[in-house]
Amino acid sequence: MTIRKYLVLSVVIVCAACGDVSLARGIRAFGAVTLANLPTLYIALFNPWIGLGILLLIGFFVSYLSALSWADLTYVLPATSLSYILMVLLAKFFLHEHVSFGRWVGVALIVTGVGFAASGPEATPGTHRHNRIETVYGPVGALGEAADSGVEP
């Protein structure tokens, strides 16, 4: 794993958690949305918090897809589940929500799961296209990724 790849996973984690919390922060200003006041959702789009939340979730989706291009799904999902923990921390300290003991146990379980996933390789050899591109074109080595696949550029 290169620093660049850790950075992509970090962006997935931060954007997912901050995006959800930002949406939650924004939608609270409008109260409960029901079929009777559905147009409220359109007005909500112009709320700065909701706009920020949408931008962050776009950032999440782009970085998530990027991660899937070089890592296994069964690596990316547990590795990026740290976003749930960040979300709990933001909910407690930013939204001032109550976090029960059971939820802290959940946080501990997720940290354990991330530890299991992160201690292994991120990709099954030969299943990702960029490994083949590295073999053919070589310049990928300049990004420090050839070393990951064990291919000499």
Add this chain to the structure above:
Amino acid sequence: MNHLAVWGGIAAVVIASTVGDVLQSRAMKEIGNPGLVRQSHGIVGVIRRVVTNARFMIGLAFMAVGFFCLLVTLSWGEVSIVGPASASLTFLANALVAHIYLKENVDRRRWMAALCVAGGVALLAR
């Protein structure tokens, strides 16, 4: 709404979300690292490769179906059941389908990771 309908809804969420995740993962493995593709084909090339990939678009459609199934199921049952059950079962279903369809090496370590995260998410969402 009875328990059978709620669990049927949860099953629909899990199936649609898993199919969406797995198809998108397969698509991105085919498309390659967007950073590398951008170097050779530019940002337009990246976007074109993504939106013209059938698996990616079908995966996106399944994710949308999963989202709407979740909304409908939430209107049938309690959030404290629907939320944790669908999120944690999706984690486990992803591991199973990734092993079978994507041929990923899901060893004991990754199964433990999936089980721990699924349990943790279930506790968090309650």
